[in-house]
Amino acid sequence: MNAPLSPRIADGPTPTSxxxxxxxxxxxxxxxxxxxxxxxxxxxxxxxxxxINYNLGLGYVLTFLLAGLGIIALLHTWRNLAGLAITxxxxxxxxxxxxxxxxxxxxxxxxxxxxxxxxxxxxxPPVFVDVPAQDSCIARISMPTQRRGWQPLDTVRVSTTxxxxxxxAWSNVAIDSVVLAYPRPEADGPPLPAVSGEDAGAGVTxxxxxxxxxFRSYSPGDSLKHVAWKAAARSDVLLVKxxxxxxxxxxxxEWRDVxxxxxxxxxxxxxxxxxxxxxxGGERYGLRLPGTEIAPGGGHDHRDHCLEALALFDGKVTx
Amino acid sequence: MKxxxxxxxxxxxxALLGCILLVLAPHATRLPLWIAAVAAWSLGLRxxxxxxxxxxxxxxxLLILAASAAVGIWLSYGxxxxxDAAVAxxxxxxxxxxxxxxxxxxxxxxxxxxxxxxxxxxxxxxxIPTALYLLICVWFVTACLIxxxxxxxxxxxxxxxxxxxxxxxxxxxxxxxxxLLFPRVQGPLWGFxxxxxxxxxxxxxxxxxxxxSSLSLSDDVAFRVDFxxxxxxxxxxxxxxxxxxxxxxxxWRAGDSAPLPLAEERPQTGQDVxxxxxxxxxxxxxxxxxxDLPAQRPKDxxxxxxYQMFALRPVxxxxxxxxxxxxxxxxxxxxxxRNIERALRLPQGFNPRSLEFARQLQQAHPDAKxxxxxxxxxxxxxxxxxxxxxxxxxxxxxxxxxxxxxxxFCEHFASSFVFLMRAAGVPARIVTGYxxxxxxxxxxxxxxxxxEAHAWAEVWLDGEGWVRIDPTAAVxxxxxxxxxxxxxxxxxxxxxxxxxxxxxxRQLRFGLDAAANGWNQWVLGYTPExxxxxFERVGFGKANWQNLALAxxxxxxxxxxxxxxxxxxxxRRPLRDPVQVLWDDFSRKLSxxxxxxxxxxxxxxxxxxxxxxxxxxxxDVAQIGALYTRLRxxxxxxxxxxxAELRRRVRAFRP
Numbered sequence: 006m007n008a009p010l011s012p013r014i015a016d017g018p019t020p021t022s023x024x025x026x027x028x029x030x031x032x033x034x035x036x037x038x039x040x041x042x043x044x045x046x047x048x049x050x051x052x053x054x055x056x057i058n059y060n061l062g063l064g065y066v067l068t069f070l071l072a073g074l075g076i077i078a079l080l081h082t083w084r085n086l087a088g089l090a091i092t093x094x095x096x097x098x099x100x101x102x103x104x105x106x107x108x109x110x111x112x113x114x115x116x117x118x119x120x121x122x123x124x125x126x127x128x129x130p131p132v133f134v135d136v137p138a139q140d141s142c143i144a145r146i147s148m149p150t151q152r153r154g155w156q157p158l159d160t161v162r163v164s165t166t167x168x169x170x171x172x173x174a175w176s177n178v179a180i181d182s183v184v185l186a187y188p189r190p191e192a193d194g195p196p197l198p199a200v201s202g203e204d205a206g207a208g209v210t211x212x213x214x215x216x217x218x219x220f221r222s223y224s225p226g227d228s229l230k231h232v233a234w235k236a237a238a239r240s241d242v243l244l245v246k247x248x249x250x251x252x253x254x255x256x257x258x259e260w261r262d263v264x265x266x267x268x269x270x271x272x273x274x275x276x277x278x279x280x281x282x283x284x285x286g287g288e289r290y291g292l293r294l295p296g297t298e299i300a301p302g303g304g305h306d307h308r309d310h311c312l313e314a315l316a317l318f319d320g321k322v323t324x
Numbered sequence: 325m326k327x328x329x330x331x332x333x334x335x336x337x338x339a340l341l342g343c344i345l346l347v348l349a350p351h352a353t354r355l356p357l358w359i360a361a362v363a364a365w366s367l368g369l370r371x372x373x374x375x376x377x378x379x380x381x382x383x384x385x386l387l388i389l390a391a392s393a394a395v396g397i398w399l400s401y402g403x404x405x406x407x408d409a410a411v412a413x414x415x416x417x418x419x420x421x422x423x424x425x426x427x428x429x430x431x432x433x434x435x436x437x438x439x440x441x442x443x444x445x446x447x448x449x450x451x452i453p454t455a456l457y458l459l460i461c462v463w464f465v466t467a468c469l470i471x472x473x474x475x476x477x478x479x480x481x482x483x484x485x486x487x488x489x490x491x492x493x494x495x496x497x498x499x500x501x502x503x504l505l506f507p508r509v510q511g512p513l514w515g516f517x518x519x520x521x522x523x524x525x526x527x528x529x530x531x532x533x534x535x536x537s538s539l540s541l542s543d544d545v546a547f548r549v550d551f552x553x554x555x556x557x558x559x560x561x562x563x564x565x566x567x568x569x570x571x572x573x574x575x576w577r578a579g580d581s582a583p584l585p586l587a588e589e590r591p592q593t594g595q596d597v598x599x600x601x602x603x604x605x606x607x608x609x610x611x612x613x614x615x616d617l618p619a620q621r622p623k624d625x626x627x628x629x630x631y632q633m634f635a636l637r638p639v640x641x642x643x644x645x646x647x648x649x650x651x652x653x654x655x656x657x658x659x660x661x662r663n664i665e666r667a668l669r670l671p672q673g674f675n676p677r678s679l680e681f682a683r684q685l686q687q688a689h690p691d692a693k694x695x696x697x698x699x700x701x702x703x704x705x706x707x708x709x710x711x712x713x714x715x716x717x718x719x720x721x722x723x724x725x726x727x728x729x730x731x732x733f734c735e736h737f738a739s740s741f742v743f744l745m746r747a748a749g750v751p752a753r754i755v756t757g758y759x760x761x762x763x764x765x766x767x768x769x770x771x772x773x774x775x776e777a778h779a780w781a782e783v784w785l786d787g788e789g790w791v792r793i794d795p796t797a798a799v800x801x802x803x804x805x806x807x808x809x810x811x812x813x814x815x816x817x818x819x820x821x822x823x824x825x826x827x828x829x830r831q832l833r834f835g836l837d838a839a840a841n842g843w844n845q846w847v848l849g850y851t852p853e854x855x856x857x858x859f860e861r862v863g864f865g866k867a868n869w870q871n872l873a874l875a876x877x878x879x880x881x882x883x884x885x886x887x888x889x890x891x892x893x894x895x896r897r898p899l900r901d902p903v904q905v906l907w908d909d910f911s912r913k914l915s916x917x918x919x920x921x922x923x924x925x926x927x928x929x930x931x932x933x934x935x936x937x938x939x940x941x942x943x944d945v946a947q948i949g950a951l952y953t954r955l956r957x958x959x960x961x962x963x964x965x966x967x968a969e970l971r972r973r974v975r976a977f978r979p
Contacts (some may be wrong), residue, residue: 041432048436052443058513059407060641062848063446063455065503067462071439073498074466076884077491080891088895115894121475133475167473168487170432
């Protein structure tokens with residue numbers, strides 16, 4: 006079910022950025038003919054037979070030239086892959102059900118371009134990139150997510166068949182890229198519950214905030230719904246409207262409000278939706294789960310923090 | 325960045341169609357019109373489909389078309405598996421596959437078919453221009469193959485062409501090694517390849533007025549001769565071909581000739597022996613040409629009693645054979661009465677005036693040699709002209725020629741002379757073949773073209789056997805001495821290549837022929853025997869296929885090793901910025917002290933962190949950092965002095 010909190014997450018948003026890149030050395034790169042390569046060999050055999058039978062001097066020339074080409078292709082295909090350095094890139098959290106995007110960074114120190122390098126997760130078709138000379142590029146692998154929690158990608162297969170498609174060089178690379186999947190918010194459900202009496206503040210009801218009080222300057226993270234656009238059009242300064250009652254009003258999103266009325270996953274889905282609604286409404290909200298309490302706040306980081314707690318919640322009720 | 329592209333890009337489809345057009349073009353002249361039309365139509369149609377993005381026809385439609393194609397081939401060629409029929413079938417199947425070109429898999433099959441079509445072209449022509457054209461086709465098809473391997477973004481055409489060119493150039497040494505050392509097997513492997521050569525010019529087993537003069541309009545090469553003994557002057561070379569015995573009033577025919585018993589094959593007197601190798605161009609008949617008189621004939625050949633040389637099968641491919649001849653000889657000292665009688669036979673009721681003239685000769689001179697001499701006198705004294713365009717002759721062709729027109733080519737002279745001889749009671753026969761040849765200084769071999777075709781006579785004299793008499797020599801001695809080009813005045817329609825007037829043209833002609841001959845001998849004529857002979861001469865040991873295979877493996881391994889080094893060394897030593905190298909050294913030294921540089925950490929941050937971690941190093945680290953920053957990013961880029969300073973400091977740095 007849920008993976009335990011990985012210690013890697015503690016490092017920050019790019020958990021594996023401290024790792025050394027994996028270099029595809031000679032020993033790691035394997036090479037074998039493809040099906041098309043075998044077909045090519047069959048064609049060459051037929052050509053040779055034809056050249057012998059009809060005594061075609063130039064037939065021999067062509068057959069041997071193409072045979073030489075095939076052998077050269079082995080060197081070129083191998084060279085296209087060998088020496089690449091694979092590193093895991095950053096990932097962004099997604100909602101369960103949306104595809105999780107893993108970024109794989111590929112570095113090349115050689116002076117030639119490496120076209121058509123394919124990066125494939127196990128069991129899925131590869132994603133192709135052209136790796137420039139002495140530079141790096143990023144392959145984005147999209148994997149479907151079914152559940153919330155950690156979505157790991159343990160190994161990828163880096164391969165290429167360039168330039169002639171006769172051989173495939175590949176290497177299985179152990180990477181440890183994870184994407185966090187938040188619980189998918191409920192599609193539709195009850196609105197945010199009323200703010201309970203526990204909360205300090207003015208106690209004005211209504212989720213909306215209609216009483217305009219004053220302006221303050223914009224800080225990053227403020228809801229864009231509250232920006233005074235007309236003023237901004239006049240003066241190029243972003244100001245945020247402050248509403249009476251929003252300054253001190255907080256709400257708590259409680260586990261006990263959704264569970265055991267709902268089973269675990271739908272309960273988390275509802276809470277996730279409430280977090281999003283609260284954030285959209287520009288409120289300050291806190292989250293209380295068994296074992297986790299997040300103090301009220303607002304803004305994108307706060308929202309992500311709450312969603313993350315919901316994603317990793319293991320369902321054990323400690324009280 | 326793409327996942328496997330489901331559809332083919334228009335540009336690449338059009339490029340592939342273009343390549344296929346290039347490969348099909350040489351076939352166009354050889355195919356029946358309907359097949360060429362179908363091919364052109366399918367290429368065009370597929371191009372339009374690609375351009376407009378329309379859907380392709382369904383498979384069942386294509387199957388029906390395939391069946392109709394097979395039926396069409398059957399009707400056109402009468403069979404499905406002969407060489408031409410099979411090639412036509414292959415082309416039609418390729419056209420149908422074009423309609424099925426949806427995915428990369430199909431493109432790959434088409435590319436392989438393209439390569440295969442190139443080799444089918446060689447069934448019809450292997451000349452140097454053909455080879456160059458098809459090499460370009462192979463280059464383009466390979467470029468297509470590479471282009472389809474670009475799965476992210478479509479490549480630029482020039483880049484792909486350059487890559488294909490490089491790869492083919494790298495494959496060339498391997499090709500050469502295989503060409504020389506791959507053990508050759510003598511074909512054919514199955515049946516007789518029905519090389520249905522089209523109209524090929526050459527001598528035939530009949531001769532009528534006009535047959536040889538029309539042959540002189542062709543500058544095709546009949547054969548080339550490499551002499552191993554010092555070559556004689558062309559005037560002495562009479563190349564024996566079909567021998568004609570039977571006359572019907574207009575046409576001479578060779579008829580059947582019994583083979584010569586082996587015991588009689590060696591003619592008497594062994595002077596003036598020449599040894600040579602003939603490279604004979606295909607002419608669809610069985611004659612092999614050798615200089616009079618063939619002494620040692622090639623194996624797999626047959627000699628008749630009149631010394632015609634036959635191959636066992638019609639000459640449909642260029643062949644090379646070694647033989648020797650004696651220029652001084654005596655044959656037929658004892659000739660069977662049947663042959664003598666045959667050599668005296670004349671049709672009734674033709675050429676009365678010549679018959680009368682011959683009877684007078686016979687009565688005046690009892691000695692056959694005198695008859696011969698006096699007949700030749702007729703040619704010398706009367707005004708005869710040697711020309712390629714004589715007037716037409718009627719029923720009594722000999723009469724008209726000898727007494728009225730007196731303008732003719734060698735066939736007229738020979739025919740009328742033999743007629744006179746027979747009428748005068750001297751057994752005579754016509755020998756056709758070639759006379760002389762042109763020596764090519766580039767390459768030192770003799771070229772004998774169809775224009776050197778000649779007809780002469782042989783008369784049987786008691787005590788001397790069959791003796792060659794060339795009446796043309798009496799009329800136009802230059803023809804024998806210097807070849808046909810010298811004998812014909814400018815007004816005559818000799819083909820351009822045969823003319824000797826323009827010295828520059830002559831040099832060009834010689835050069836081209838020498839190149840063609842070299843090509844024929846070494847590329848097209850690299851037979852198993854030649855391979856083994858060369859192998860022995862080079863001295864790698866006994867010439868058998870095991871040694872050949874060993875030499876092949878060794879040479880291949882060597883070439884591959886060299887190529888690997890050249891291709892893969894770029895992996896090992898990438899060009900690196902010396903400033904960056906020094907900074908990496910510096911970072912490595914610090915990392916041994918527990919302060920590694922984090923990936924993506926800039927110099928300023930790094931220096932700050934190191935200084936914070938190890939204040940003792942502050943001064944050195946700060947200076948190195950500043951130098952690096954200036955060299956890498958700032959004003960001192962490229963400053964050699966500062967680079968040297970950085971190098972010194974990094975080397976001296978001991979954390």
